[in-house]
Amino acid sequence: MTVETNPLLQPSALPYRLPDYSAIRPEHYLPAFRLGCEEQLAEIRRITMARSMPTFENTMEPLERSGELLDRTAHTFYTVSSADATAEIQAIDEELAPLMAAHHDAILLDSALYWRISLLHENLAAFPLEPEQRRLVERWHREMTLAGAALDDDAKARLTALNQRLSTLSTTFERNLLADTNELAVVFHDPAELDGLSPGELSAAARAAADRGLDGAHVLTLPLFTGHPALSSLTNRDSRRRILAASLSRGSRGNRHDNRATLAEIVAIRAERAALLGAATHAAAVTADETAGSPAAVERMLRDLAAPAARNAAAERAALQELVDRTEPDPFPLEAHDWAFYTERLRTARYDIDAAALRPWFEAERVLHDGVFAAAGRLYGVTFAERADLRAYHPDARVFEVSEQDGSPLGLYVLDLYTRDSKRGxxxxxxxxxxxxxxxxxxxxxxxxxxxxxxxGEPTLLTLDEVTTLFHEFGHALHGLFSDVTYPHFSGTNVFRDFVEFPSQVNEMWILWPEILDSYARHHLTGEPLPADLVERLRATETFDQGRATSEYLAAAWLDQALHALHAGETIDDVAGFEAAALADIGLDDPAVPTRYSSAYFAHVFSGGYSAGYYSYIWSEVLDADTVEWFRENGGLTRSNGERFRRRLLGVGGAKDPLEAYRDFRGRAAEIAPLLKRRGLDA
Structure with a gap:
C-alpha cells in the first residue's frame, strides 16, 4: 500500500491528528503495523550503528522520536479493538499479538542499544541534563534491565518465545470473555420477571433484545464485574439468581469459550518468565518497578485491610439476614444474589434513600456538561465544545474540543458511553x-x-454508580489531557501502575461537592434539584455497605497476587479449588460476598495491564483520600487548588517519581488514616 491508498501511513490532517476513521478500513491496519515495525527497527539500528560515543542527543532523543508510524497505527487500532471489535478486527488483533510482542522484545532486548543506554546511565553526572532527560535515561535503563536486556542470547530467545505466546493467550482470553459474556446475556420473556426495574431500564433491556432479534423479549447484558446493577432492584428472587449465576459462570462452562486452561497457561508462563529474569515470582517482577516495591508490601496492606473489611461485611450480612427474617413471609438464608436487593431495602429503612429512585436526577447529558465538565472548568479553567464535524471510530463516540481558559487549544476528548456487543466490558x-x-x-x-x-427519544438516566464511573474515568482523561512533557515515554498515564488510579479516584470527590451536585443533579422532567435532606442522607451513607464493597475488591486483589505468587514449574490444575484456598487464606471466603472478579473473567489481569497489580486501586486510594483531605483543608474547588494539582501532579506524567511528585504537591508523604475513615475500617 502507498500513502495514497492507506491513510495510516501519514499523519492525519484532521485537527489534533485525530485519526481519519471515516477513511480507515480494516485492511489498512496490518500493512501499517508491519511497515511501522520495520521503520522503527531501522531507526534503532541507526542509533546503535553510530560510531560516536553515546550522548543524550545521539541516543535518547532519536530513540524517543522513533516509531511514530507504529505508535500512530497502534493508538488508532487498539482504540477500535477494545471499543468496536468486529470479527474482522478480532482476527487482526490475534495476528498482531505475537508480531507486536516480538517487536517490543527486539527493542527492549537489543544488546547494542542497552550498551549505549547503560553507558549513559553509568555516567549521568558527566552530562548536563534537565531533570526529565535524566529520568528518561534512568527509566529506559531500568525497564530494559527488567525486561531482560542483560540476558545471554539463548535466554533472550526463550524470553521472546514466552512473550509472544503470552500475547496470543491474552488475546484469546479477551476474545473468549467477550463471546461468553454476549452468549450469557440473560433473556426474559415475561416482563413480570423484571419487576422493580425502572421504565428506562426496561426500555434498554427491550432494545438489547431487539438488537439480537428477540422482539417482545427483554435482555440484560452482563457487566465486566461479578455483580449487576439490576440486582439491587429486581423483586423476583429467581431473576436475581439467574443473573448472578450467568455472571459467575463466564469463561468456565466447559464450552469453546472456556478460559480456565488459557489462564492457567498464562500464569505458568509468567512464572517461568519471572524466573528467567531473576525474580522469584511474577508478582515480584512486577512490583519491583512499582511504588510498592515488593509483594510483601502489598500483602501487608491487603491483610491489614482484609480483617476489618471481613468483620464489617459479617455485621452487614447479619443486619440483612435480620431484615429477611423480619419482612419475608417465608424467610430464607441470605445468598449472594440477594445482597444488593436487601441492602437497598435496608438503606431505605435507615436513611430513607432508594438508590434506584435517584436515576431521574442523573440524566447523562446534564451529568456530563453540568457535572463532569463543570468541575473541570472550575478547577482548571478548561472548556469543552462538541465537534460534530469530527467523526470518531463509532457513531456513538462523540468528540469534544478542549480549550484553556484563555481560549488556546489543549486537545480532544472522546466519550463513548453506551454498551454494545462489540465493546469489551x-x-x-x-x-x-x-x-x-x-x-x-x-x-x-x-x-x-x-x-x-x-x-x-428517551433520556439516558444513570445510576449513582455510573455517575461515579464517569467522574472516575474522566479523571484519567484529565491526566492525559493535562500532560505537559517533552518525551512520549512519560506522556499522560504512562506512570507506575499502582499510581495511575490516583488522579481518577481524586476526581470522584466532586460528585457530591455542593456547587457541582446542585448544578447537575436536577430532575430530568421538572428541573428540581436533588433535595438537600436527601443529599445529607447520601453523605451519611458513605461507609454503608463498605464492608462488602471492600471485601469483594480485596478478594480480587488477593486472588491476583496469589495467582502470580507461583514459582516456575508450579501449575494450576483446579482453578476453582485454587481460588477457594486463596480466599480462605486471607479470610475473604464468604459465599455471600463473591470476589469482584473470578479468574476466568478477570480481564484486568489476563487481558489488561494489571497482572499482579490489581492491588493498585486501593494502594492509590491512600493517596486519593489524603488528597481529598488537602482540598477540604485548603478551600476545596478553587482555581488555585486545581492549578497546584495540575502542575505538580497531573501534568508531570511519568517524568517525575510519583511519590516525589506527591510530596511536592502535599508537602509530606501520604497518610493512611483518611482511607480507613472513608471505608469505615478505623473502628
Missing part, C-alpha cells in the same frame, strides 16, 4: 494521540463506559 480511558513536545503532538483521549442505551 468495564470502563476505561485510552490515548488516541499522546501528548509530546518532542513530537509536537497535542493529546487526544477517549473514555469508554458500558451504559445501557435506551430507546430512541
Amino acid at each position: 468495564g470502563a476505561w480511558m485510552n490515548p488516541i494521540v499522546s501528548q509530546s513536545a518532542l513530537r509536537g503532538a497535542a493529546p487526544v483521549v477517549a473514555n469508554n463506559l458500558n451504559v445501557a442505551k435506551p430507546a430512541d
Whole structure:
C-alpha cells in the first residue's frame, strides 16, 4: 500500500491528528503495523550503528522520536479493538499479538542499544541534563534491565518465545470473555420477571433484545464485574439468581469459550518468565518497578485491610439476614444474589434513600456538561465544545474540543458511553494521540463506559454508580489531557501502575461537592434539584455497605497476587479449588460476598495491564483520600487548588517519581488514616 491508498501511513490532517476513521478500513491496519515495525527497527539500528560515543542527543532523543508510524497505527487500532471489535478486527488483533510482542522484545532486548543506554546511565553526572532527560535515561535503563536486556542470547530467545505466546493467550482470553459474556446475556420473556426495574431500564433491556432479534423479549447484558446493577432492584428472587449465576459462570462452562486452561497457561508462563529474569515470582517482577516495591508490601496492606473489611461485611450480612427474617413471609438464608436487593431495602429503612429512585436526577447529558465538565472548568479553567464535524471510530463516540481558559487549544476528548456487543466490558480511558513536545503532538483521549442505551427519544438516566464511573474515568482523561512533557515515554498515564488510579479516584470527590451536585443533579422532567435532606442522607451513607464493597475488591486483589505468587514449574490444575484456598487464606471466603472478579473473567489481569497489580486501586486510594483531605483543608474547588494539582501532579506524567511528585504537591508523604475513615475500617 502507498500513502495514497492507506491513510495510516501519514499523519492525519484532521485537527489534533485525530485519526481519519471515516477513511480507515480494516485492511489498512496490518500493512501499517508491519511497515511501522520495520521503520522503527531501522531507526534503532541507526542509533546503535553510530560510531560516536553515546550522548543524550545521539541516543535518547532519536530513540524517543522513533516509531511514530507504529505508535500512530497502534493508538488508532487498539482504540477500535477494545471499543468496536468486529470479527474482522478480532482476527487482526490475534495476528498482531505475537508480531507486536516480538517487536517490543527486539527493542527492549537489543544488546547494542542497552550498551549505549547503560553507558549513559553509568555516567549521568558527566552530562548536563534537565531533570526529565535524566529520568528518561534512568527509566529506559531500568525497564530494559527488567525486561531482560542483560540476558545471554539463548535466554533472550526463550524470553521472546514466552512473550509472544503470552500475547496470543491474552488475546484469546479477551476474545473468549467477550463471546461468553454476549452468549450469557440473560433473556426474559415475561416482563413480570423484571419487576422493580425502572421504565428506562426496561426500555434498554427491550432494545438489547431487539438488537439480537428477540422482539417482545427483554435482555440484560452482563457487566465486566461479578455483580449487576439490576440486582439491587429486581423483586423476583429467581431473576436475581439467574443473573448472578450467568455472571459467575463466564469463561468456565466447559464450552469453546472456556478460559480456565488459557489462564492457567498464562500464569505458568509468567512464572517461568519471572524466573528467567531473576525474580522469584511474577508478582515480584512486577512490583519491583512499582511504588510498592515488593509483594510483601502489598500483602501487608491487603491483610491489614482484609480483617476489618471481613468483620464489617459479617455485621452487614447479619443486619440483612435480620431484615429477611423480619419482612419475608417465608424467610430464607441470605445468598449472594440477594445482597444488593436487601441492602437497598435496608438503606431505605435507615436513611430513607432508594438508590434506584435517584436515576431521574442523573440524566447523562446534564451529568456530563453540568457535572463532569463543570468541575473541570472550575478547577482548571478548561472548556469543552462538541465537534460534530469530527467523526470518531463509532457513531456513538462523540468528540469534544478542549480549550484553556484563555481560549488556546489543549486537545480532544472522546466519550463513548453506551454498551454494545462489540465493546469489551468495564470502563476505561485510552490515548488516541499522546501528548509530546518532542513530537509536537497535542493529546487526544477517549473514555469508554458500558451504559445501557435506551430507546430512541428517551433520556439516558444513570445510576449513582455510573455517575461515579464517569467522574472516575474522566479523571484519567484529565491526566492525559493535562500532560505537559517533552518525551512520549512519560506522556499522560504512562506512570507506575499502582499510581495511575490516583488522579481518577481524586476526581470522584466532586460528585457530591455542593456547587457541582446542585448544578447537575436536577430532575430530568421538572428541573428540581436533588433535595438537600436527601443529599445529607447520601453523605451519611458513605461507609454503608463498605464492608462488602471492600471485601469483594480485596478478594480480587488477593486472588491476583496469589495467582502470580507461583514459582516456575508450579501449575494450576483446579482453578476453582485454587481460588477457594486463596480466599480462605486471607479470610475473604464468604459465599455471600463473591470476589469482584473470578479468574476466568478477570480481564484486568489476563487481558489488561494489571497482572499482579490489581492491588493498585486501593494502594492509590491512600493517596486519593489524603488528597481529598488537602482540598477540604485548603478551600476545596478553587482555581488555585486545581492549578497546584495540575502542575505538580497531573501534568508531570511519568517524568517525575510519583511519590516525589506527591510530596511536592502535599508537602509530606501520604497518610493512611483518611482511607480507613472513608471505608469505615478505623473502628
